[in-house]
Amino acid sequence: MSGVIAVAGLGFTYPGNVAPTLHDVAFNISPGEVFGFLGPSGAGKSTTQRILTGLLTGYTGKVTVLGREIGAWGRDYYERVGVGFESPIAFGGLTLVENLRYFAHLYRGPTRNPLELLERVGLASDANLPAARMSKGMGVRLNVARALIHTPEIIFLDEPTSGLDPVGAEHMMSLISDERNAGRTVIVSTHDMGLAERICDRVAFIVEGCVAQIGVPDQLRRQHGSAAVRLSWPGGQAVFPLMGLADNREFHETLRNKPVQSIHSQEAGLADVFTQLTGRSLT
Incomplete structure (x- = not known):
């Protein structure tokens, strides 16, 4: 197994279920790659992401991240990875910049300037807005900013263009490209074909808990067009x-x-x- 992330024979069954949600999933992700998971709801994309981010245990197979089995990592894992969920996660009584300052204090290492990060995700003018008043699109962008606050080596993003208008989606794709150009690895789960086709170096099609195909978007489009x-x-x-x-x-x-x-x-x-x-x- 090689790569910044290496997965082989991955299987997972939720407690109480008979049928597995994932079975025999395998892929490798290289450093500095934008890797996309594509599939319908319930296909296993989010379950795979939760295993990779350490939120789900009890899987079968091998899952190695940064050279170590995911289950062997401790708290230091989250010093090296960032996670941006689709659903907004913030303290409603705090402003957007106060939320980022709070989360920055959770990390031992250096962190980015919260105001600069808000500007990077297009929220600078809303820095003093209470998080309780955010729209869904604003919440998604704040989640991405929070995932980047400690300059992680690996960034996991779930539907990062959800709730964004075309200008906001374009801005988000530019941000992801910039992170890749800085040498960071980005793993994206998305239904946004524009995002997948334009910025993903490779994509994995997930259906019914299996990886049906992995390939470079342009090559897949030419091969099947x-x-x-x-x-x-x-x-x-x-x-x-x-x-x-x-x-x-x-x-x-x-x-x-x-x-x-x-x-x-x-x-x-x-x-x-x-x-x-x-x-x-x-x-």
Whole structure:
């Protein structure tokens, strides 16, 4: 087993359940990688994250993080990892900046400036807002800021664009990319295909407690899409194979004679790839 995170033969069954939630899950995550878990609700994404973050015990198989079996870590584990949940977690009577200052005091090592972190997640103007008055999107961003407060080596994020508008989602993707560029490892569970396709170095499709496929988003999209381009014009469209496109007379005649408004390659989106590979929808 190798990698900053190495998982082999992972299984888990919740107490009182007969069927396992996870069975024979295996993957490796490299340092400085953004790794995404994709799958429908109930597929096992959150259970996997809870095991990796030490919140669930009693699993079978091997789970090694930073060279040590997860169960062998003590409190010092949380000095080296950061966790951002989807549901807002904060003290409602404290302001946003007071929440970050409180959480910063829980760590033994150096921490980031809370006001600078709030600015980084787009909450600087709300620094003195009581946390009880946050929207869901604000809570998600505060959770991410809290996960980064101690500059961890590994960052676990659950649906980090949930509740965010397009500008906020773009801001979050930029932040995650910056963390990767700084050498940190980011593990993301998400339904946001834009996030997965644009910033994940690799993704794992999880369905019914198993990893169905692991791959690089662009490669998966090309592998399971069509090697073709589609031309569209008012009232019509045509699809042409990429092979021999430069010499395709019909393609060039269409460009010359039709009021073409768009040209699109035909690679599949990750949601399409997931459906092709598993027969399931991501929703």
